[in-house]
């Protein structure tokens with residue numbers, strides 16, 4: 001039996017909630033979606049929430065609601081899921097990649113500064129693997145440059161920077177509730193904002209541009225969340241603190257057991273943050289892929305997030321991006337390896353992960 005890299009924690013509460021929505025007959029854009037928006041925005045500490053069909057949809061209409069357009073430059077990290085930068089391209093704006101801090105794998109605030117031009121309209125920071133970015137410096141830089149800040153908090157529900165939840169540092173933030181995330185609705189996402197105007201725009205955009213039934217103010221999409229998804233989200237949110245605590249506890253065990261081993265570096269946790277360990281990601285100094293193969297062969301579902309910086313993907317190469325753009329992100333993509341850390345791991349699973357990593361390192 002393989003120990004998977006992720007496993008959703010779905011209980012009777014979620015199953016009962018979905019069944020009750022199905023029995024109610026109100027399947028889309030009903031009470032449950034509204035309730036989830038209110039619960040989730042309250043949890044993070046934002047005024048408004050707009051539930052959508054995915055984290056990708058949240059980023060895409062979030063950036064469009066902010067008015068990003070052709071010719072605008074948007075500084076972001078190359079070391080994320082492609083959907084972060086793809087959202088910039090969907091607005092026909094230009095992504096500008098700032099290299100990462102090799103300890104946290106998050107965008108480096110100093111590199112953001114170096115990328116600023118008079119065309120910079122926004123910065124998207126990603127709280128990668130569940131660890132908050134350096135928000136003090138990033139917020140300050142954006143203010144100085146007059147650039148809009150967007151947080152991609154897809155991987156960081158419940159993470160905190162200096163006691164404040166991520167997603168609350170920017171005028172607009174995006175979350176994902178994909179099946180692997182710290183809380184899930186299967187597929188799903190949320191935009192959070194303090195601006196009523198942005199919330200209104202985003203909620204029109206998710207629903208074919210309709211300001212009222214059959215009045216289409218703009219050409220837009222169907223990015224609606226269903227009430228089945230929202231009802232799962234409401235139940236998941238009640239468990240979020242317990243689920244994150246279990247991840248943090250599992251990460252603590254892995255760190256205690258793996259620190260000091262030659263050839264790997266355990267995750268670095270920045271002072272003053274609550275890292276919620278969406279992923280537990282080590283750095284393997286040499287032969288990462290050999291260790292990955294060894295782990296997979298011996299039943300550990302380890303994975304690499306991400307094997308290439310975003311700009312090495314074909315559409316970005318066709319735009320002219322080349323190897324060497326962000327050397328630290330390139331190095332990270334050759335060395336990172338994520339081990340299972342999800343809340344459903346047993347003590348036996350954790351012992352097995354540690355043993356196989358040790359064996360793999362000594363056989364390499």
Ligand SMILES: Cc1ncc(COP(=O)(O)O)c(C=O)c1O
Pocket residue numbers: 054055056057080081083084126152154155176177178187188189
């Ligand atoms: C950092 C980041 N941004 C955006 C997304 C997109 O979210 P979704 O898969 O819900 O569209 C993901 C999902 O994996 C992600 O990890």
